[in-house]
Amino acid sequence: MQFDDKVPIYYQIKNYLYHEMLTGQLTPGAKLPAIRQLAVDLTVNVNTVQRALGEMITAGIVTSKRGKGNFVTTDTARLAQLKEQLTMEQLERAYEQLHALNLTDDEIIAGLKQYIAQRGQQHD
Amino acid sequence: MQFDDKVPIYYQIKNYLYHEMLTGQLTPGAKLPAIRQLAVDLTVNVNTVQRALGEMITAGIVTSKRGKGNFVTTDTARLAQLKEQLTMEQLERAYEQLHALNLTDDEIIAGLKQYIAQRGQQHD
Amino acid sequence: MQFDDKVPIYYQIKNYLYHEMLTGQLTPGAKLPAIRQLAVDLTVNVNTVQRALGEMITAGIVTSKRGKGNFVTTDTARLAQLKEQLTMEQLERAYEQLHALNLTDDEIIAGLKQYIAQRGQQHD
Amino acid sequence: MQFDDKVPIYYQIKNYLYHEMLTGQLTPGAKLPAIRQLAVDLTVNVNTVQRALGEMITAGIVTSKRGKGNFVTTDTARLAQLKEQLTMEQLERAYEQLHALNLTDDEIIAGLKQYIAQRGQQHD
DNA sequence: GTGGTCTAGACCACA
DNA sequence: GTGGTCTAGACCACA
Numbered sequence: 001m002q003f004d005d006k007v008p009i010y011y012q013i014k015n016y017l018y019h020e021m022l023t024g025q026l027t028p029g030a031k032l033p034a035i036r037q038l039a040v041d042l043t044v045n046v047n048t049v050q051r052a053l054g055e056m057i058t059a060g061i062v063t064s065k066r067g068k069g070n071f072v073t074t075d076t077a078r079l080a081q082l083k084e085q086l087t088m089e090q091l092e093r094a095y096e097q098l099h100a101l102n103l104t105d106d107e108i109i110a111g112l113k114q115y116i117a118q119r120g121q122q123h124d
Numbered sequence: 125m126q127f128d129d130k131v132p133i134y135y136q137i138k139n140y141l142y143h144e145m146l147t148g149q150l151t152p153g154a155k156l157p158a159i160r161q162l163a164v165d166l167t168v169n170v171n172t173v174q175r176a177l178g179e180m181i182t183a184g185i186v187t188s189k190r191g192k193g194n195f196v197t198t199d200t201a202r203l204a205q206l207k208e209q210l211t212m213e214q215l216e217r218a219y220e221q222l223h224a225l226n227l228t229d230d231e232i233i234a235g236l237k238q239y240i241a242q243r244g245q246q247h248d
Numbered sequence: 249m250q251f252d253d254k255v256p257i258y259y260q261i262k263n264y265l266y267h268e269m270l271t272g273q274l275t276p277g278a279k280l281p282a283i284r285q286l287a288v289d290l291t292v293n294v295n296t297v298q299r300a301l302g303e304m305i306t307a308g309i310v311t312s313k314r315g316k317g318n319f320v321t322t323d324t325a326r327l328a329q330l331k332e333q334l335t336m337e338q339l340e341r342a343y344e345q346l347h348a349l350n351l352t353d354d355e356i357i358a359g360l361k362q363y364i365a366q367r368g369q370q371h372d
Numbered sequence: 373m374q375f376d377d378k379v380p381i382y383y384q385i386k387n388y389l390y391h392e393m394l395t396g397q398l399t400p401g402a403k404l405p406a407i408r409q410l411a412v413d414l415t416v417n418v419n420t421v422q423r424a425l426g427e428m429i430t431a432g433i434v435t436s437k438r439g440k441g442n443f444v445t446t447d448t449a450r451l452a453q454l455k456e457q458l459t460m461e462q463l464e465r466a467y468e469q470l471h472a473l474n475l476t477d478d479e480i481i482a483g484l485k486q487y488i489a490q491r492g493q494q495h496d
Numbered sequence: 497g498t499g500g501t502c503t504a505g506a507c508c509a510c511a
Numbered sequence: 512g513t514g515g516t517c518t519a520g521a522c523c524a525c526a
Binding site: 006007008011019022023024083086087088090091092093094095097098100101102103105108109111112113115116119120 | 130131132135143146147148207210211212214215216217218219221222224225226227229232233235236237239240243244
């Protein structure tokens with residue numbers, strides 16, 4: 001995995017794991033990979049993974065069972081709420097950034113459509 | 125100005141100044157505010173502003189004239205290119221993040237439209 | 249049984265068993281539940297129970313008879329002393345903690361009375 | 373400072389600092405000692421102090437200012453709430469522990485009064 | 497095997 | 512000077 005050096009790594013790991021949950025790679029109740037395994041896979045220190053996990057535990061998305069591992073919450077309402085929240089955050093940030101570049105609302109939507117169309121061509 | 129504490133401040137200042145240029149607050153050839161003034165306005169240390177400026181100079185967007193101050197480049201093609209580049213970066217990142225949240229292309233566009241509509245209501 | 253995850257589980261098990269003895273669930277000379285049974289009841293690993301028992305044996309509160317099991321000491325003076333000691337420890341800690349929160353002696357007593365009164369209402 | 377080795381050190385540091393705030397050693401808006409200084413004073417690693425601080429920041433009791441230090445919140449309502457919460461937690465735990473030792477409500481109150489009286493003699 | 501805590505030490509961003 | 516992040520490595524509690 002590639003990390004953006006402008007943002008803390010633990011923060012990116014947290015987002016990465018959230019994405020895994022929201023896209024069904026990690027289903028509710030599923031066991032997360034062992035912390036040490038994640039550290040190896042992401043070529044990152046164990047403590048860094050732990051910090052990401054710690055925040056997810058505090059947020060109620062992950063529960064830790066002593067000696068057994070970390071597990072995705074089975075509270076699907078909580079997961080749905082997380083998805084909603086992350087989506088809104090992304091939309092808000094993207095909109096504000098593009099708006100700041102002096103694009104009108106219509107230009108922003110048009111730009112996005114165009115981007116997706118182009119991308120489609122490249123990836124097909 | 126509000127700073128996101130997950131991203132280096134100098135980096136956010138750079139973006140802020142780019143935006144000023146692209147939205148016409150700072151026209152080609154215009155003199156940038158004095159570094160010390162910027163530091164005061166942004167309630168930030170002088171060193172931090174200096175770092176942001178340094179990167180803009182390296183990128184050829186700002187030229188520094190000894191004893192006179194810093195100026196926006198008069199190379200309008202360079203500015204247009206910058207806008208294009210920043211726009212694409214934003215679109216790409218937004219798309220990838222939302223895609224990672226398991227939204228389809230259509231859902232992303234619909235979500236953005238909806239976000240803009242909602243926002244319009246709030247701000248009108 | 250609920251465990252406080254800030255304190256070692258073996259330590260909490262030890263306290264739990266002491267309480268059983270002091271409240272008469274486990275009388276002097278009584279046989280303790282089998283280690284494996286305790287582990288199941290407390291949903292805890294056998295090793296963890298064993299560790300708690302080990303410390304109680306060292307403290308002279310429990311005696312182990314090979315092949316027969318573990319038994320509460322018949323030394324009632326020892327048990328009385330244990331109760332006295334645990335009570336004082338609790339009082340001391342509670343007092344110090346509340347004192348550290350800037351409560352006066354009178355406020356501490358008043359607070360405790362109030363807490364008990366409230367609790368009585370809830371549980372009646 | 374003496375640490376109880378049954379509870380995480382960062383946890384005890386957090387409580388220690390909370391107490392400092394509630395007893396007026398650290399007033400609202402006051403600057404906390406530098407992290408490195410705290411680490412030296414408490415003969416503990418910098419990271420351990422930072423972990424305690426991190427939780428206080430998340431809880432909204434402390435705010436961090438880049439390059440300047442950490443400060444007690446000026447939100448006195450938040451501080452009052454914290455005191456209330458910590459007091460209740462202490463009372464609840466003390467009560468339950470003593471209750472578990474087979475003391476009646478009256479015995480608990482009497483025991484506390486007696487403890488305070490004894491203590492008064494010792495300390496006068 | 498699995499997570500939790502802590503240390504020593506380094507490097508960076510910011511004032 | 513002051514805080515934030517990360518690493519390497521150790522030791523412990525628990526299953």
